Amino acid sequence: MKKKPTLAEATISEERGVRYLHLGTPWIQGAMRIRQPQKLELEYIQRMMAWLLLRDPDQLPGTRCLQLGLGAAAITKYCHSVLRLPTTAVEINPQVIGVCRSWFHLPEDDDRLTVIQADAARFVASDDHVAAYDALCVDLYDHEAASPVLDDEDFYRACWRCLDDGGVMSVNLFGRDASFERSAARISAAFGANRVAKLKPTTDGNTIVLAWKGFDLPERDVLTERAETLHTRWSLPAKKWVKLLAPFQPTVAP
Secondary structure, eight states, rough: OOOOOOOOEEEEEEEEEEEEEEEEEOOOOOOEEEBBTSSOOOOHHHHHGGGGGSSSSOOOOOOEEEEEEESSSSSHHIIIIIOOOOEEEEEEHHHHHHHHHHHHHHOOOOOOOEEEESSOOOHHHGGGGOOOEEEEOOOOTTTTSBBBBSHHHHHHHHHHHHEEEEEOOOEETTSTTHHHHHHHHHHHHHOOOTTTEEEEEOOOOOOEEESSSSSSOHHHHHHHHHHHHHHHHOOOOOHHHHEEEOOOOOOOOO
16 A cells, blocks of 8 residues: 655744745745735746736636645635636645645635645546646645656646646746756646747746647737736736746757
């Protein structure tokens, strides 16, 4: 029988008005500005929302959102409470769910929010979730924030299956790590040629990769127009995202 993984203890710290989530180490797994709990505090979390650039604004209402890895629930809260979209989050660690509900303003489940304690790999592999989502955010790092917990081609193919045509996935990777090219190449193998792009790394080294299903990357003027709308409506730094975005072409085998 396969041994269940040991789950790290979820703890919090606070500094200068920001509350942080940790998993048994000093590494930050998520953050929330205490007086602005819906604000996307971390830069890489903001960039995870760059999938919005690739969704036709007319298709945004009703977009079915899925997050793999809850973190401090920033993306989950934003999709549910700010964008007001149907939102599902999958988190394996029950302590993380409890801490997010107690300390990070994660609301209880309702008609638009479902938080599931489950293994993300099993969730996306289920036939019950084929073409069930339109926006998928993947942020699955170990307790030391050293490497993705799920990062093989089979996993990314399962993510592709979860998305409906027109769907977009955003993935957090460490762009300055030697494994980045291999991880991005696996995403490219799963989603297909010319279906992957990346943003330049943040100052902390996080690189957000976007992958999409059933359409071509919009022209730059379309992305710029959408970015202006996102900035005006939700104050998102989307115009910067457009400048940082570039198609990804694999240079190594997956």
